[in-house]
Amino acid sequence: MPYSRVIGTGAYLPEEIRTNEQISQTVDTSDAWIYERTGIKSRRIAGADESAASMAEVAARQAIAAANIKPEAIDLIIVATGTPDRVYPSTGCLLQQRLGIKNSVAFDVQAACSGSIFAMSIADQYIKSGAAKTVLIVGTEICSRIVDWTDRGTCILFGDGAGAILLAASDSAGIMSTHIYSDGEYEDMLYCPNPQVATGDNKDEPGYISMRGNEVFKIAVNTLGRIVDETLAANNMDQSDIDWLVPHQANIRIIAATAKKLKMSMDQVVVTLENQGNTSSASVLIAFNEAVRDGRIQRGQVVLLEAFGAGFTWGSALIKY
Numbered sequence: 522m523p524y525s526r527v528i529g530t531g532a533y534l535p536e537e538i539r540t541n542e543q544i545s546q547t548v549d550t551s552d553a554w555i556y557e558r559t560g561i562k563s564r565r566i567a568g569a570d571e572s573a574a575s576m577a578e579v580a581a582r583q584a585i586a587a588a589n590i591k592p593e594a595i596d597l598i599i600v601a602t603g604t605p606d607r608v609y610p611s612t613g614c615l616l617q618q619r620l621g622i623k624n625s626v627a628f629d630v631q632a633a634c635s636g637s638i639f640a641m642s643i644a645d646q647y648i649k650s651g652a653a654k655t656v657l658i659v660g661t662e663i664c665s666r667i668v669d670w671t672d673r674g675t676c677i678l679f680g681d682g683a684g685a686i687l688l689a690a691s692d693s694a695g696i697m698s699t700h701i702y703s704d705g706e707y708e709d710m711l712y713c714p715n716p717q718v719a720t721g722d723n724k725d726e727p728g729y730i731s732m733r734g735n736e737v738f739k740i741a742v743n744t745l746g747r748i749v750d751e752t753l754a755a756n757n758m759d760q761s762d763i764d765w766l767v768p769h770q771a772n773i774r775i776i777a778a779t780a781k782k783l784k785m786s787m788d789q790v791v792v793t794l795e796n797q798g799n800t801s802s803a804s805v806l807i808a809f810n811e812a813v814r815d816g817r818i819q820r821g822q823v824v825l826l827e828a829f830g831a832g833f834t835w836g837s838a839l840i841k842y
């Protein structure tokens with residue numbers, strides 16, 4: 522059975538930087554509070570002419586160039602996003618069109634901040650079964666447009682961006698295992714209504730992120746601790762076998778708790794949130810790309826990716842890069 526090997530990565534961050542100081546001019550907060558409680562100093566904000574699909578295209582083209590393949594080689598495109606340009610067609614189809622790719626299938630995955638891990642899990646099944654040979658995965662989000670900029674509990678956290686990864690069938694190791702879960706029992710703890718179609722409790726709510734932050738925080742820490750244990754056990758591995766942790770970038774304190782659980786020094790953890798905030802489904806792929814491109818993640822090393830998000834959804838991917 523073939524492995525899904527990483528053959529290219531890419532990312533895109535919009536130009537505009539919004540600092541904690543700027544946010545503290547419009548809501549009751551401060552740079553010191555945000556930095557201490559989250560590890561975030563600034564985030565990127567997409568321009569008026571940018572969209573999930575336009576950002577996805579830049580990240581995807583970078584990954585394609587890094588892999589040195591022709592776009593036509595891609596036979597499956599999976600886009601993870603909670604902020605699609607349109608309800609339909611999927612952002613996957615919009616990206617397929619932008620890349621000029623024919624003879625492939627494209628679709629979106631909606632698993633909030635865990636979306637890219639879910640997409641990697643799906644891609645791995647396609648590749649292992651022989652149903653696809655080359656898969657493009659992109660996580661792309663314009664969180665700034667679904668954030669209530671008067672809510673200090675959420676507007677300090679999120680940012681915009683896109684990350685991409687290309688996987689190809691290979692005899693040598695790539696993805697070693699993926700583990701994905703969801704539990705809809707927690708649907709009210711973190712959600713974003715869709716005002717045009719909402720009914721019941723969400724009927725008159727605007728389309729902004731709503732989160733019970735502190736409760737989400739505690740569940741995220743516990744859940745990520747469990748998934749990390751499960752991933753190691755499934756691969757008969759020990760904490761010391763992991764070279765790099767590439768976590769979802771929600772809060773530095775959540776990331777530090779997972780690193781501690783793995784007995785990893787923060788030097789082995791890829792952290793991007795200080796200048797990017799939480800880019801939801803894009804965050805893990807943006808961080809992975811950064812550490813590949815700056816040479817931290819080397820071929821042959823073992824990398825653990827993990828994420829947690831609305832649903833709740835959560836998951837991990839263990840990769841031999």
Ligand code: UT7
Nearest residue numbers: 550554558634673674677734735737738741771772829830
């Ligand atoms: O990516 C998807 C998953 N999402 C997450 O994992 C997010 C998880 N949650 C978090 O990152 C944190 O819970 C937050 C950063 C959102 C909040 O930090 P916290 O340490 O959990 O604070 P808290 O909600 O318990 O609030 C503590 C205090 C409260 O004041 P009182 O009641 O103690 O007087 C809040 O009203 O901090 C207050 N507060 C703020 N103060 C200044 C909440 N937000 C702010 C703020 N600036 N932005």
